[in-house]
Amino acid sequence: MTRRKAHAPALPVRTQLTKAPTGIKGLDEITLGGLPSGRTTLICGSAGCGKTLLAMEFIVRGATQFNEPGVFVAFEESATELTENVASLGFDLKRLIARHQVVVDAVRIDRTDIEETGEYDLEGLFIRLGQAIDSIGAKRVVLDTIESLFAGLPNLVILRAELHRLFHWLKDKGVTAIVTGERGDGRLTLQGLEEYVSDCVIALDQEATNQGSSRLLRIIKYRGSLHGTNVYPFLIDDDGISVLPITSLGLQHPASTERISSGVARLDTMLGGKGYYRGSSVLVTGIAGTGKSSLAATFVDATCRRGERALYFSFEESADQLIRNTRSIGIDLGSWVAKGLLLVQSARPTLTSLELHLMTMRKAIDSFKPQGVVIDPLNSFVGDHNEAEVKALLLRLVDFLKTRQITAFMTSLTAGGHSSEHTEVDISSLIDTWLLLRALEASGERNRAMYIMKSRGMNHSNQISEFVLSDHGVELRDVYVGSSGVLAGSARMAQEAQEQAAQLTREQDIELRQLGLERKRKALEMQIASLRGEFEAQETETLRLIGQAQTQTARLAQGRVDMGVSRKVDATANKARRGLK
Amino acid sequence: MKSNQPRPRPLKANALAESVRYVLRLYVAGQTPRSIRSIANIKRICEEYLRGRYVLDVIDLYQQPELAHDHQIVAVPTLIRKLPPPVRRIIGDLSNTARVLARLDLRDMDERRLPEGPSGRV
Numbered sequence: 001m002t003r004r005k006a007h008a009p010a011l012p013v014r015t016q017l018t019k020a021p022t023g024i025k026g027l028d029e030i031t032l033g034g035l036p037s038g039r040t041t042l043i044c045g046s047a048g049c050g051k052t053l054l055a056m057e058f059i060v061r062g063a064t065q066f067n068e069p070g071v072f073v074a075f076e077e078s079a080t081e082l083t084e085n086v087a088s089l090g091f092d093l094k095r096l097i098a099r100h101q102v103v104v105d106a107v108r109i110d111r112t113d114i115e116e117t118g119e120y121d122l123e124g125l126f127i128r129l130g131q132a133i134d135s136i137g138a139k140r141v142v143l144d145t146i147e148s149l150f151a152g153l154p155n156l157v158i159l160r161a162e163l164h165r166l167f168h169w170l171k172d173k174g175v176t177a178i179v180t181g182e183r184g185d186g187r188l189t190l191q192g193l194e195e196y197v198s199d200c201v202i203a204l205d206q207e208a209t210n211q212g213s214s215r216l217l218r219i220i221k222y223r224g225s226l227h228g229t230n231v232y233p234f235l236i237d238d239d240g241i242s243v244l245p246i247t248s249l250g251l252q253h254p255a256s257t258e259r260i261s262s263g264v265a266r267l268d269t270m271l272g273g274k275g276y277y278r279g280s281s282v283l284v285t286g287i288a289g290t291g292k293s294s295l296a297a298t299f300v301d302a303t304c305r306r307g308e309r310a311l312y313f314s315f316e317e318s319a320d321q322l323i324r325n326t327r328s329i330g331i332d333l334g335s336w337v338a339k340g341l342l343l344v345q346s347a348r349p350t351l352t353s354l355e356l357h358l359m360t361m362r363k364a365i366d367s368f369k370p371q372g373v374v375i376d377p378l379n380s381f382v383g384d385h386n387e388a389e390v391k392a393l394l395l396r397l398v399d400f401l402k403t404r405q406i407t408a409f410m411t412s413l414t415a416g417g418h419s420s421e422h423t424e425v426d427i428s429s430l431i432d433t434w435l436l437l438r439a440l441e442a443s444g445e446r447n448r449a450m451y452i453m454k455s456r457g458m459n460h461s462n463q464i465s466e467f468v469l470s471d472h473g474v475e476l477r478d479v480y481v482g483s484s485g486v487l488a489g490s491a492r493m494a495q496e497a498q499e500q501a502a503q504l505t506r507e508q509d510i511e512l513r514q515l516g517l518e519r520k521r522k523a524l525e526m527q528i529a530s531l532r533g534e535f536e537a538q539e540t541e542t543l544r545l546i547g548q549a550q551t552q553t554a555r556l557a558q559g560r561v562d563m564g565v566s567r568k569v570d571a572t573a574n575k576a577r578r579g580l581k
Numbered sequence: 582m583k584s585n586q587p588r589p590r591p592l593k594a595n596a597l598a599e600s601v602r603y604v605l606r607l608y609v610a611g612q613t614p615r616s617i618r619s620i621a622n623i624k625r626i627c628e629e630y631l632r633g634r635y636v637l638d639v640i641d642l643y644q645q646p647e648l649a650h651d652h653q654i655v656a657v658p659t660l661i662r663k664l665p666p667p668v669r670r671i672i673g674d675l676s677n678t679a680r681v682l683a684r685l686d687l688r689d690m691d692e693r694r695l696p697e698g699p700s701g702r703v
Contacts, residue, residue: 108653115684117660118619118673123610124642124654131646153656153672 017224020068020140020176023061024054026243030228031219035200040167040177042197044188045204050215050236051180053089054204055142056082057240058178060091062140063101068176070140071103071132075148079104089240103132109152116154122162126169138175145180150191167196188220199223205231217243233392237359242396255279255457256405260372263302264295266465266476267435267450272458276433278371279405280456281398283378283427285412286437290448291469292411293317295435296374297326297333298474299409304336308371311364312344315380319344330472343368348380357381358393362400373401377411378427391427398430432456437467440488447489449479466492603627603635603685604664608649610642610657615674619658622675630687 019033028034035041035058043051052074059070074082082104083093096102105128133141146166150159170177179197181189188194194201201220217234219227234243259274268275276282282299284292296312303310312333314322322344323334336342345364347357365373375397381390401408410431428434434453439446448467452460465476466488480487480495487495607623609616620639627635642649642657652661662669662685671684 105650107655109655113670114656115669115671115680116673116677117671117680117684118622118676119615120656120658120673121610121615122655123657124608124649124659125656127610127642127646128649128654131650149655 039199041200044181046183049204049206068139069136071138074106141175141177143179263298270461280432281408282433283431284435290437303372304341310372311370312374314346372407375410379413606661608659619674
């Protein structure tokens, strides 16, 4: 039998078996649509692993989201206790009861108060249940936990027969039911309830680790349906239960096209010229001391400069320490704190459970309403926690931030020995923009380099840049890439000096040549001038001689005329003779 | 829980015990052989030990289903001793007379008949 995967709980799935969606995040995905409709599901697990909450969420979501009223029969708690307990999950049971969407019937059975004096049956319970179901037209029923009957009532033979009858009766009623059972030694439930419930069995577990504990869910059996077979971690927070198959991310959050600055002009340029997308998740990884927190502080600074709020979850430094340390790179986070634009929350996550952490972070985000959130670093979560669970937590968190269009900036410390592409928590699939900081060790020093590992939806640079921390913030500089690899730091400076010297030499050379040329021109011009002077002198002399000669000639002619006059010679004849000459 | 029990234990048949009034409620579901048997049993016991100083209500939960919730009934038949305090519950068809008597604090009066004391709690 093949079955399509359910994409959303709201979408009815074409199956032979109709399913009742639980509305519990993730559970409908791994059950491919929900619990078997009109049948009974057994939820078993040890004490305190969340059976009651899961069952209650099934009822509450059924009533509020799927228009299926529900009856919750509590054998262990009073209605008041139950109402109070689930109020912490944000379920307003009182209101649902008042609106006739939910009936809570607390069945009290006190062994010390009961004496058996002959044959009996559980018709009283059937009548109560029938009455409750009919009073609101219930489609869902929870019996939590029916095994209390065994503790409260004598005579196992009667109880077993009655339980059998009860499950048949529930089926006849057409209600989708959950019964819960305590885990027994070597079997799923103390009283072997699994023998009665054959349709669907879900086991919850709580695994104690060094300091915390992780909750796990597994579908043991689901007759007539495919289902996820893994052990899935789940969390309980103030939004109810969330089971976390990695594929169950909603992926329905809006995607903003707005771009926001990273706080480093060069980095913005590298990120397609405009910076990060609003509401995207940014991860910075690198080994210790590569400047992850500084980049985070720069992001915060840029966020606050835009007049937006930023929430900084610092898991390694206190708020004061963070402010002091970032002042050394010229970023004054203290002033943003004073203006109420920045909130720094410091805690060591290993001290509390992951669930609690997620909850407190979400609460802080909900109350502060930031546009940017920094988690520095993610590794602190790993601690003693199960890696799958951490991933689950981050998935939830990233999803949560995305739906609120909050830009997430996370740092992750890479262990020294690992490849730089390895993140401690393997979450690269969640990340939109991944910046990698590297330490370049060469010629006796250590320098920082940065490149963009990936950045979804933008034409980003593939250039490795040197990442420089100075007292006026983060700067990116070009690195030299030569035969000896990437050069940064003093090697880069040496290279720069070398290039500058070469440049200088070239410039000087050009200058020299120009000077030489000039000198030649001047020499030539001087030569021209002296030649011209010589020529002018000769010209003057020649003209003078010509003038003298002409004057003499004129004088001679005059003298001849004068003599002619004195000799009474015909003037015309003289003139004619002179003209012939 | 009231501390001033109306009478001290163990109690021999005496004037004080004779004066205590019993208010009993028997919850059954329909006219099944078991229901009928339990009604007959309690009536017999009441007549024998509490003649003239008891009130017995028999409630059919099929007729008044809401009472199952209101009065915390799970098993049927259930007999509840409302008075004298404390409230006591007895389930089953009441065919184990010795246990019923012990549970109703009528054990002492029955001692003369039984070969040995009933197995009820002390």
